[in-house]
Amino acid sequence: MSLEYGIIHGTLRWIRNPFSGTVTYFTNIRQKPHAFRSLTHPQDPPPPAALSPAALQAEMARVQQACVFCPGNEHLTTEEVLRLPYAAIYGEKPPPDGVSAEQWALRVVRNLVPRIPEDCTGGRNESYVLIEDARHFLPQATSLRDLMWSGALPPVHFAHVMGVAAEVVQRSLANPAVRSVLIRKHQGKESGASQPHIHLQIIGADRIFPDVEQELAVTARQPGIWEEIAALMHTFGFHLEAGDGIVSYWSPFGKFSRHFEIVSLRDWQPLHRIPPARLRRFAQYAYRLLRALGTAPYDLEIHHGEGIPLHLHLNGRRYVYANIGGTLNAPVDAAEHVVPPTREAVQRLAQEMAAADLEAED
Ligand SMILES: [Zn+2]
Ligand SMILES: [Zn+2]
Known part of the structure; x- marks a missing residue:
């Protein structure tokens, strides 16, 4: 087993990002009192007058x-x-x-x-x-x-x-x-x-961008790492959807704690060499995640190249997290409270798109 993580009392307590080495701890950060919000900014600013x-x-x-x-x-x-x-x-x-x-x-x-x-x-x-x-x-x-x-x-x-x-x-x-x-x-x-x-x-x-360089180096040593991650995310209940050799899941390996990944386990070429039908399929998975997340702020990167599978990282903002000396805190109840609303939304969109026969485009 090349992925390192700790299950204590039946709960996932920590997991190490196999590429960066960062450790994510699952903690009760959602219960943090927010004096800034409650004392200093007791109210959201009023909406602009219509x-x-x-x-x-x-x-x-x-x-x-x-x-x-x-x-x-x-x-x-x-x-x-x-x-x-x-x-x-x-x-x-x-x-x-x-x-x-x-x-x-x-x-x-x-x-x-x-x-x-x-x-x-x-x-x-x-x-x-x-x-x-x-x-x-x-x-x-x-x-x-x-x-x-x-x-x-x-x-x-x-x-x-x-x-x-x-x-x-x-x-x-x-x-x-x-x-x-x-x-x-x-x-x-x-x-x-x-x-x-x-x-x-x-x-x-x-x-080669350093984040991708780390992914290339680890993948060269452990070519099965991406499949292994996808399987583990499924075990932990973090999956959003899977099919067509593509998986999307909430990931504990983000730079912030609201982090999602989409990985095409079949497409290991640079982006411009991926067959158009496969790229469209990947775009559909990306589209459903973006649509389900709505207008909330995020930043997104697409990594690709010879030696890694085509994948996307999405870091959502507006979510409590703490990043301390190479460790990251994620909510202890991530699977219950972070993933399901999005998972349901993503799956509903997948059904809508199938009904609209968009899958038939290629
Ligand atoms: Zn404009
Ligand atoms: Zn990447």
């Missing part, structure tokens, strides 16, 4: 005029790398309300500030922004906070987001100075998203 429909329309127009990722402001971004019109996603079907078939639905530009200095990647900026939809707000927005989010996109649209991301990975790897390309997404300002308009980042680097 605007009249006319005032809301005017405010939304003002925001969209100022947003660098909104249609009409293409000249405000760096050079465009590629774009995909709604027609390429929706085909013969009508595009969503408020947009035309010819309008771009996905657009890729270089990040204004490269995440890895250009000097390190052969003088080329290898940090990209993928704008996931032209629409800034949800169709039924009633406030400026009703932003478009990934789980609100139709599943077929999200599948194309993944497809375009894979294409950008390929472009970036064509630069001989680039050794690995990571996909990263922040949802919500609490997770560090600087632009409210829905987007993700694709970042090429002159090295």
Whole structure:
């Protein structure tokens, strides 16, 4: 057994992340008294006063005029790398309300500030922004906070987001100075998203990112580690869904305690070499998790490459945790109180998607 964990009095008490070595303890952190909340900030801030429909329309127009990722402001971004019109996603079907078939639905530009200095990647900026939809707000927005989010996109649209991301990975790897390309997404300002308009980042680097390097090293020594983790998560009751050689589960191996992973145990190629049908399948699992988690803030990374299975880490914010000297605290009742609402939501979405015959797309 290569995974180290401790079961005391029949309860999982701790487990070691096989890649980073971090230990997660299961504790009663949910019972922590929160004096900050109860004494210093006794009330949540009041919601902003509702605007009249006319005032809301005017405010939304003002925001969209100022947003660098909104249609009409293409000249405000760096050079465009590629774009995909709604027609390429929706085909013969009508595009969503408020947009035309010819309008771009996905657009890729270089990040204004490269995440890895250009000097390190052969003088080329290898940090990209993928704008996931032209629409800034949800169709039924009633406030400026009703932003478009990934789980609100139709599943077929999200599948194309993944497809375009894979294409950008390929472009970036064509630069001989680039050794690995990571996909990263922040949802919500609490997770560090600087632009409210829905987007993700694709970042090429002159090295294999250290987190991935650790995964590669451990997997080289223990090729069965991912299967072993999936089996153990199932034993502990942390599974959300499994099928098609793909598993999703709440994971005790996160950087924060509300952490989920999706692993495709069958796809061990770099993202751009994964067969499109398999990538779409993975996108469906990712989509269901994102939709089930709703608009709460998170950050997400997709790791891939020769030597590890395609997988996604999602760290949810707004959840009590403590990270102390290489140990992390997770709620003792994680399986009862963290996983089930999401598991039910994910499974309901899987049924809805099957009913809508989306599985037949490939
Ligand atoms: Zn916008
Ligand atoms: Zn990883």
